[in-house]
Amino acid sequence: MNYAPAISGHVFEAISKNEPFPAEVHASLASEAHVLEIERFDLWYGKSRALHSITLSVPRGKVTALIGPSGCGKSTLLRSVNRMNDLIDSVRIEGEMRLNGDPIYAPGQDVIELRKRIGMVFQKPNPFPMSIFENVIYPLRIDGERDRRVLAEVCESSLRGAGLWDEVKDRLNDSALRLSGGQQQRLCIARAISAQPEVLLLDEPCSALDPIATARIEDLIEELKGNYSILMVTHNMQQASRSSDFTAFMYLGRLVEYGPTQDIFLQPHLKETEDYISGRFG
């Protein structure tokens, strides 16, 4: 394998030799309470290995951003948390993940129940072909909740939580597909938080949106911080630096450096991280 000559350091050497290396995890992470612990997690798509022994803990009530160049395995890692990768036949995994102490990949784990504890928002807004109201309460519907009052309450609080209530409160029965892109994405966030998830996964939530809609989503992430533990994939460096508390830098399926966002952006321990942050490669 051949890398840009400007980059040097033990990480790239190790990767090129296909040797394991310890990720640089900042000490301040140890003092956090963790909602999600990932331990020595490997993932293969058929024969090609997408994740190499990832060990990473997501702090409770904070926003953690996963950054890294395309194809570094950020999204794969994210989708492994709620076992969306199960839908792909060729995927094989090793290692462990724990959500609040419960092993996610335990043999008897009920995937459906597990996914109900995890909210997920995708890159492209994916509202369902139904009314706004039905979209928001979808997780409750599939759980069999029928009490109109409960549903209405959850709908309102989730939409308020996602900063969409004032815009749609008069047309809850309209098709969700007629909202604008930004509104649709906030609707998806409302849907994701309506089931009170223990962790919220955001997979590049702004990449399909215009700058104004992006700004609103970032504000929203700011507001959600504290109430929800968020694990977010982003391509946008500024977004990571603005919105997240912690940042993990991934490269070619490995975790390279993980620490408080300020440290990662201002004084990274590794040269590779600095190079990526400053745009020298990626």
Next chain:
Amino acid sequence: MSESPRKEPVDKARRVTRRRSERRATSLLSHGEPMVWLTGGALAIASLMILGLLALVLWHGLPTFWPGPLVQVQTHAGRTLAGEVSVTERFAPEPSVVEALPEGVRAAARSELERGEGRTRRRMLRTGNYELSGSHFNWVSDLEIASESEPEWLVLVERLSWGRFYGTPRAITIDGARTEGEPGVLWARFEEHHDEVRARWERRRELEVVEIGEVNHRMEAARLRVRAAELASGVDSDEARAARGESQRVATAAEEDFRSLQAQIATLREQNARYTLELETADGARATLALEEVVRAFAPNRLGTAARLGVYVDRTLEFLVDEPREANSEGGVFPAIFGTVLMTLIMAVLVVPFGVLAALYLREYARPGPIVSAVRIAINNLAGVPSIVFGVFGLGFFCYIVGVQVDELLFAAKLPTPTYGKGGLVWASLTLALLTLPVVIVPTEEALSSVPSSMREGSYACGATKWQTIWRIVLPRAMPGIMTGMILALARGAGEVAPLMLVGAVKLAPELPLDATAPFLHAERSFMHLGFHIYDLGFQSQNSEAAKPMVYTTTLLLIALVVTLNLLAIWIRARLRRRFQGNQL
């Protein structure tokens, strides 16, 4: 085209080829012009053929009920014909036709023929009066006509049997009192009394069909109970004896009802027998018609446009809501409309869920591979099997295997008369459901595969199971596509005739498959179908000339019906689309 960098030095020969290739690049073909003409032409031809067919059907179908003027012609040979012109055409008469003319007019005829280059006009007159003349129609060429008129009081009578009658009123008998006189006076008397006579006739029909039918039904039910009890507990059992006693009682009571009904019928018949109308035909013969036999009568030559329009509307309504008479060539086609709609709807109810489930398995559950591909190809090929084969299958499997089993299990008392073991509504619907299965499966599969995977993922991420995702996300989103399949199936099913001949469509069904007696929907009954009706009118009719316009009109009706069903489905689909699709990112 691509701008590839020129690297090699360009010698002369090369330049020539280049120039040629450049010219090719901007040739007419690559310009696309011929393709526009080709594709546009294909579309134009296709639509021209469809429009032509529609225009033909409209041209022949719409005027069927229009009352044209009645003409009376006197031929040189001394015959008098009166009737409605139904066909006008130019033809080349044999020389003998001219020879047969009286000497005085032969020269005029010859010069007429010369002017027309050997051709002249002939008309087919619907002369009716079948019981007197033995024919419904007569050709008359212009050469033969000595004089022609449109007599004011020539009356057209549509009656229950024997076809139409054309004649001039000469006498009318009202309640036994015969009056002769001016046609106008007689006609006023006719119109005064016709409705009451018809009302009595209708009452009589109702007694004969509905009430006597009900009595028969009661007796039959009692007899079946006896038979069922005998089958269940033996001929000498107490139950059978009790049932026999009960049946005896029912039969006695029914006998009484029957006699009283017969008496009523006889009274009505006697009353009506005292009303007759006497008409004189164009050639001077007299005929007496019972007033109750007259469905509609009017003097076309006295009618203005508004009155003609009235007759037109009246006849059209009769066509739509009445039962057929005269071997289906007159009257209405209501039972056929009803049968077609009911059968098509039952078919849709059967085929859509079934097809959707099959498509769901193929698209959502089955692991793609050679077996699934083979199944898919088999389904597509099913659409190419001749429909008569489906009819044979329906007859052999549904009627003779399934139907016979059903009869043995549930209707043993009625045997050997089959209930389900013969052609019937349910078997016809099932056969057509089978026939239209690929038409539903293919678009449904397409619709399912066009549901964005992001929606499914979103649903799974919310913790939905596969079935919840299918039921709440995939199916609603695919609904417009499924509706497309249904529309195609409706169109295909409503227009299909061949298999129906084997599995339950009949020329004349005495009873509608849906009525007020339990169990209301009589799925085992034979039914009438517009498509079969068209075939029957066109090819099986005794009076084919009279049936011909009805063929077009019935075709028009069938097309209108299919279009209506389709528009309904399209409307529903548009609504669903608005609801489920909106502006997708």
